[in-house]
Amino acid sequence: METILSVKNLTKKFKRVVVNNISFDVEKGNVYGLLGPNGSGKSTTFGMLLSTINPTSGDWFWFGKKGTDAETLKRIGAIIEQPNFYPYLSAETNLKIVAEIKGTPHSRIDEVLQTVGLLERKKDTFKTFSLGMKQRLAIASSLLNNPEVLILDEPTNGLDPEGIIQIREIIGTIAKQGITIIIASHLLDEIEKICSHVIVLKDGDAIYSGLVDGMTSNSGYFELKADNNALLLNTLEELQWFVSVKIDGEIIKAQIREDVSVSASGLNQKLSEKGIFLSHLAKKKQSLETQFLELVKNTPHA
CATH class of the missing domain: 3.30.70 (Alpha-Beta Plaits)
Structure with a gap:
């Protein structure tokens, strides 16, 4: 199976060690969970892999190529922070702006809105959307460039139970399209329901990397x-x-x-x-x- 991402001895120190010498591989077509409590190094790891944070040491390889350059970023869709759209513009217009920035055709807009269940609301302004709808629009924007990999940092954070279920279903739909997905979460239940593989972080250390079912004894x-x-x-x-x-x-x-x-x-x-x-x-x-x-x-x- 093709390795999409390979992380080798990645470390980041601020005043303390936030990410400590972690290594793991991500194989194509799977859904990976980066699991750990707040402060365990999940967001910092994503920041380094997307080149928004400089590592202290270590390497990573996207698609067999060292580091993350502009060409690599075109193959990745990511939601790392809260959705940042223009509140008085429609969902469709907001996505047109994102498409212009990414250099992708507007013809993709209806398709990604359909994927996240917002096609019928494309003319509505962003400020009228619920928190769950705003998150779904953010996922739609990350899909505009037809990414091979989708990175989601705490995608269900703050959502009500209905919103959580909708996001899970959308992630499942995206995964069926063959897109590799990496999700950071502190929610065990979320990882268990969504992911095939998991990397467990504890105090910046990767203490497990492998199948969700293989974390410990699976005998029952x-x-x-x-x-x-x-x-x-x-x-x-x-x-x-x-x-x-x-x-x-x-x-x-x-x-x-x-x-x-x-x-x-x-x-x-x-x-x-x-x-x-x-x-x-x-x-x-x-x-x-x-x-x-x-x-x-x-x-x-x-």
Whole structure:
């Protein structure tokens, strides 16, 4: 698969180290999340990759070419700050101005407005738009130059639940067109719903880079209940299939070892052979939130 972006040992120091020697690759056609709390270095990383912030050290390569020059920027669409349009001009007129600046034809305007669901509102002035509509117009403007990569910094920040869902759906539509997308967010739920890959930042360090599902153990866990929970607990521990077995109220939770493959039916059969009959059995997968918290907890800061 083609590598769109390769980041090598990128560092930025202001009064303190904001981005600390991070490295990761972005492959074509995927949706990547840059995940971390506010102050973890996400916006600074984007600033360096777009050449608005000078790095202290390190390199990056867009499309195999070192750094970010004017020609490279033509292949990238980005929303790093709040949308900045003329409030008393229509959506269409605002996009015409952006198109002139980018040197792209006006014929793209209706197409990008259709993509973000604003075609019917193209004659309305920007000041009449809700916050969600303003963000969608910003995404439309970033698509005018037919970019190969779209960079979005906290695209759902401040939006109501309906606005968040609309932005997610738009990102999904754009991704289906084969555009590579990189999203910075502090929202775990957003990354889990939108992204295929994630780079996790903690205090400027990249502590994980890879598939969302591969952040930590993807084996999952079982929830179980029986008439004799004490016997069930002892039997589960004896099986040695689990990293941990804990009681949570009336439910026993058994975390599956990474090197073990066991189905709910297989476990049920094994327990029934030992005379244990379950009144509750469910196999579940850890949420990204749980995986993220475990990853951050278990990764010391240098």
